[in-house]
Amino acid sequence: MSLDQIKSVAVVGAGDMGHGIAEVVLLAGYPVSLYDINTEAVERGAGRIMASLEKLAEKGKVPAEGVEQIRSGLLKTTTDLAEAVGDADLVIEAIPEVLDLKKALFTQVDELAPPHALLASNTSTMSITEIGACTGRPGQVLGLHFFNPAVLMKLVEVIRSQETSDETIETGYAFGKKIGKVPVLVRRDTPGFIANRVNAAPTVLFQSIVERGEIEPEALDAFLMAVGMPMGPCELTDYIGIDVAVNVGKYFADQLHADYTPAPHVMRMLEQGHLGKKSGRGYYDWSNGRPQIGLSKATKRFSPLLAIFVQINEATKLVDQGVCSVAEVDLAMINSTGNPVGPMSIGRQISHWDLSDQLEKLAGRYEKSIFAPTQRIREGGHKH
Ligand SMILES: NC(=O)c1ccc[n+]([C@@H]2O[C@H](COP(=O)([O-])OP(=O)(O)OC[C@H]3O[C@@H](n4cnc5c(N)ncnc54)[C@H](O)[C@@H]3O)[C@@H](O)[C@H]2O)c1
Incomplete structure (x- = not known):
């Protein structure tokens, strides 16, 4: 299927990523059908889209008429999967990072979406080949991996599975460009693709340093913020969730090498229910909002x-x-x-x-x- 044949897009999962991806696709002028498992979740996603669009309009970054057009027609919400994907030319999945959940969803979507439709997953790490194998159209299954927040981050990794056809990849790449992103082709399906895989190695390094007590988390974060990172690695782990970080580490350990296994201190936080921002405690105390990291505490022992x-x-x-x-x-x-x-x-x-x-x-x-x-x-x- 060519880019011109994409007239309508369905986004499945209206959470952090799904709502952001839907917003980007809407901003490019496509009608989007947004699906989630219950009304509360899908309406929360739609609310986040509209709130973000209104902010963009206030700043003069998108025309107010464009926002109105999205509100009054381009964005549709549903909790009926058949209705969501029944007319879609492209379906983008953004449900939790659980392989069995994704496989079950792709099997269902394959039955409900038109035969010509492309099916894309926003998985951060998992095998597009395995996901595609649950459908009767593996050549039309690809990865379209966006980054958080999807509206701001320019990258979309366009991932080719072992079965994805040339045509599907070309259309996925062209779609990435059409919606204003910078598409980068991932020519082979590999855990974590490019950006998350390259970032997996410093995560192992930071966790090893903290595990050995060589540098305190705050001293490490303060140092990296002082040299220009918006957030240090420990705070970032809290922000994305200790549970998410553990799942990613375990997946890499299982698929690539045992060295990626989350460090014992990270496993301890998980066992104690200290999941980071979402539970109020992880490396830091989040009960009063974002932790105040004192830049004066920056270590001088790290390059x-x-x-x-x-x-x-x-x-x-x-x-x-x-x-x-x-x-x-x-x-x-x-x-x-x-x-x-x-x-x-x-x-x-x-x-x-x-x-x-x-x-x-x-x-x-x-x-x-x-x-x-x-x-x-x-x-x-x-x-x-
Ligand atoms: N959060 C990130 O920084 C980030 C970045 C890139 C990619 N991703 C990937 O995007 C995907 C979604 O992550 P997220 O952070 O948006 O998660 P999230 O928890 O914010 O949202 C997931 C949404 O999916 C819904 N959902 C759950 N089961 C469903 C099902 N069977 N069918 C339809 N909807 C279902 C949930 O109700 C929820 O609204 C994951 O694969 C994740 O790895 C996340």
């Missing part, structure tokens, strides 16, 4: 380059597997974070001897073989 080194190393594994090119790694990282530069361009300034040496030291110090330099790094192949 942010170490986090970049492990990202570069992780990225070379993707390049070796034919998932993406070196340049596409940076395109994905810049547009998923808002950082002005990507890790690979920083790595271009660093000799492969230095990089290999530092990675060897990290692998030894934290007993994580995933930090060991790849052959590509040892040969300077991270530069191109």
Whole structure:
């Protein structure tokens, strides 16, 4: 199916991501049918869309008539899946990150959506191939992975499963552009795709440092905020949820390497019900809102380059597997974070001897073989 044939889109799941994705698609002028399991959830999602659009209109970023058009006709809500996807040319799924839930949904959607429709998943980590296999149209199943908040973050990873057809991928990529995003092709279905996979390695590093008590969470976060990150890694983990972080770590551990297993202190927080922002406590106390992190507490014992080194190393594994090119790694990282530069361009300034040496030291110090330099790094192949 070509881009021109996409006239109507269904978004399944109206939570944090689903409502944001629906908003982006509506802003591009498509009618959207938004579905969730109950009226409260779908109406909350629609309410969040309208509140965000009104803010954008107040700031002059979208015309007020455009918002009115969305309110009065383009956005439809339903709790009837058949009604949601029955006329859709593209269905985008954004339900919880539970493989069995996604598989069951895709089986149902496959029965209800028109035979020509493309079915996309917004999964952060999971196999598009496995999801597609639950349908009778695996060639028309792809990943369209947006980033949070979807309205602001430019990246959409367009993921090819082992079965996705060329035509589906071309249409998915063109759709990403049409809705104003920066699409990056993920040529092979691999856990975490590009951005989340590259970020998985520094997560292991940060958790290892905290686990050993080398640096307190607040000192680490304060330091990284002082060097320009909007949020340090521990606060970010609280923000996304300790439970979500554990699930992602376990998935990577299961699919890629045991080194990704969440650190014992993270597992302890989960067991104690300290899930971060949503439960009021995680690394920080959230009972009075966002924790006040004192920048004066910043550690002087950490180099942010170490986090970049492990990202570069992780990225070379993707390049070796034919998932993406070196340049596409940076395109994905810049547009998923808002950082002005990507890790690979920083790595271009660093000799492969230095990089290999530092990675060897990290692998030894934290007993994580995933930090060991790849052959590509040892040969300077991270530069191109
Ligand atoms: N939150 C993020 O930062 C982020 C970023 C990128 C991708 N993702 C991915 O997006 C997906 C959704 O995440 P989220 O953060 O929006 O979750 P969320 O919990 O905010 O929203 C999920 C929504 O799905 C609904 N739902 C549950 N079961 C359903 C079903 N069977 N059918 C239809 N709807 C159902 C829930 O009622 C809820 O409204 C996940 O796969 C997640 O990994 C999340």
